[in-house]
Each structure stands twice: as structure tokens, then as C-alpha cells.
Amino acid sequence: MTDHTGRLEALDEHLCLEYLHSRSLGRVAFVTGDEVDIFPVNYACDGSIVVYRTAAGTRLERAPRARVAFEVDGWDAQSLTGWSVVLKGVAIDVTRGTDPFSKALRERKVVPLAPGKRERWIAIYPALVTGRRFRGAPRESLRAQGFRP
DSSP: OHHHHHEEOOHHHHHHHHHHHHHHEEEEEEEEETTEEEEEEEEEETTTTEEEEEEETSSSGGTTTSEEEEEEEETTOOOOEEEEEEEEEEEOEEEEEEEEHHHHHTOOOOOOOOOSSEEEEEEEEEEEEEEEEEEOOOOHHHTTOOOOO
């Protein structure tokens, strides 16, 4: 589905997963108390499941069993094209899980850039995967507005 300007396009789930698998840094958001927290995380995928690592005692450790949103995006300055993929689902701690799914998720290559030991494995099981791709206005129009790509 494309908007009336032809610049915004809804992505099907297959393309959303392609984009999701093309990156390793995203953001996870969840509610703690009366606050919404959002954190950048390095991640890996297994199908539509996202897995990341965190440390004991961090706010990210509060995500398990919570409803979460996970977002990853990209931007190409040359073509003025961007995209965003959002997963909404539940976070589950798979650190000690003995089931085959937990074991397989812990075998994914997740390289946290944050300092310290990151021994807790959190998986996000999505209930909904959505995405959109957008194209900027023509360069002439952007230049007239003072934007210099």
C-alpha cells in the first residue's frame, strides 16, 4: 500500500524480515512503572524472533514477560530513501531455558557494544511485524527548502 504522494509504502512481512536481518543494532522499548524506556541493543534474529544480550541489574533486564516494541531502521542519503520495521510482542528471558528454541537463540551471534558482561539472553517473540519505506521529496524541492543531501 502506498500513500497518495507515492512516497510512503507499507512493507509486507517478508520484506520487513529481510530488513530486520540486514542490521544488528535496533531499539527495544517497554514500560517500567509510569515510564517508557527505550534502549539501543545489538541483536540477532531467528526468523522473526529477535534476541539480544544484557547484564544482570540493568533496566533492560526488566523487559522479560513485558509487552515490548522493537524497532530497526535505515536511511540512504543518496536516494533519499528510508525504512523502518517495528515488532510488537513479548520479551522472554531465555538465559537458562533448556528447550531447543532457547538453546538455538543462545547460539546466535550477538556482539554487544556496551561494556561489561552481557550474560542475560532476552528474546522478543513478535505478535505483529510491520514496516514502511519512505522516499524523500525530489532533490529540487529539498534544495529550495535549504536541505543539502
